[in-house]
Amino acid sequence: MKKILSILSVLLLCSCGTTQVSDVTEESVSAEEETITETEEQTDEQESSNILVVYFSRAGENWEVGNVEKGSTRIVAEYIAETVGADLFEIVPVEPYPESYEEMLEIASAEQNENARPEILNTIDNFDEYETILLGYPIWYADMPMIVYNFLESYDFTGKTIYPFDTHGGSGLSGTVNHIKETVPGAEVKEGLPITGKAVQNQFEDTKSVINEWLINNDLMDSVKSL
Ligand SMILES: Cc1cc2nc3c(=O)[nH]c(=O)nc-3n(C[C@H](O)[C@H](O)[C@H](O)COP(=O)(O)O)c2cc1C
Numbered sequence: 431m432k433k434i435l436s437i438l439s440v441l442l443l444c445s446c447g448t449t450q451v452s453d454v455t456e457e458s459v460s461a462e463e464e465t466i467t468e469t470e471e472q473t474d475e476q477e478s479s480n481i482l483v484v485y486f487s488r489a490g491e492n493w494e495v496g497n498v499e500k501g502s503t504r505i506v507a508e509y510i511a512e513t514v515g516a517d518l519f520e521i522v523p524v525e526p527y528p529e530s531y532e533e534m535l536e537i538a539s540a541e542q543n544e545n546a547r548p549e550i551l552n553t554i555d556n557f558d559e560y561e562t563i564l565l566g567y568p569i570w571y572a573d574m575p576m577i578v579y580n581f582l583e584s585y586d587f588t589g590k591t592i593y594p595f596d597t598h599g600g601s602g603l604s605g606t607v608n609h610i611k612e613t614v615p616g617a618e619v620k621e622g623l624p625i626t627g628k629a630v631q632n633q634f635e636d637t638k639s640v641i642n643e644w645l646i647n648n649d650l651m652d653s654v655k656s657l
Contacts, residue, residue, distance in 0.1 A: 481560065481564070482562070483519070483564045484563055487520070490527075501597075505630050507520075510564055519554055521550055521552075521578065524550065542576060547576060547580040548577040557586075561589075561591065562593070563592050564594075565593070567594075567606070569596055569601045569603075582610065590617045591619075594623070596624050597627045599626065
């Protein structure tokens with residue numbers, strides 16, 4: 431029996447990519463089996479997610495937060511995707527934005543004045559599979575960055591539900607929910623969630639409860655999960 435278990439264990443360990451071969455007992459075999467089942471379940475869950483978190487965010491110098499390694503909207507987007515078990519997509523510009531806040535202000539202002547559509551480097555091939563899209567962006571000059579308009583215009587949002595969230599320096603959502611509605615009239619656009627970049631960078635643990643509440647109110651997360 432021990433020999434059979436030993437062979438089985440080696441097979442199991444190989445099949446899940448674990449390199450360590452340990453002493454074999456019936457207990458360890460069943461623990462391995464449980465791990466495999468859990469992994470399969472997780473993969474199924476990930477594969478069947480019809481929720482997508484899309485965000486645009488920028489690292490570097492910013493208003494009231496200094497020079498940040500990770501943009502505030504990205505921090506929120508990653509937290510939401512992990513919490514609701516959604517897929518995550520970052521809108522990456524073809525032309526990277528500068529780290530300097532002053533330079534960024536000039537570029538963003540010019541893009542807005544020109545009603546520009548900065549090019550996006552990456553695409554979502556399976557966009558049709560998503561019904562629910564949580565869209566995150568920073569406020570730039572009281573609006574969404576122009577690259578987010580480009581994103582919205584690049585896909586067919588008919589029949590999709592959009593939950594907007596932003597990070598900002600005091601402007602809140604600043605009319606962006608209506609701008610999304612105007613840009614993608616075929617979508618249902620829900621109430622947005624505004625969070626200050628400062629709260630994200632300095633007190634993210636406290637900020638999580640505000641995000642959780644919004645997710646729960648929108649039936650995107652069970653209240654049990656948040657405990
Ligand atoms: C070019 C630019 C313009 C901005 N304009 C505004 C604004 O009009 N209102 C506001 O509240 N915050 C404004 N901010 C602050 C950002 O919205 C805020 O720092 C946000 O959290 C940045 O998100 P991110 O780190 O994900 O890029 C601006 C920041 C930049 C870089």
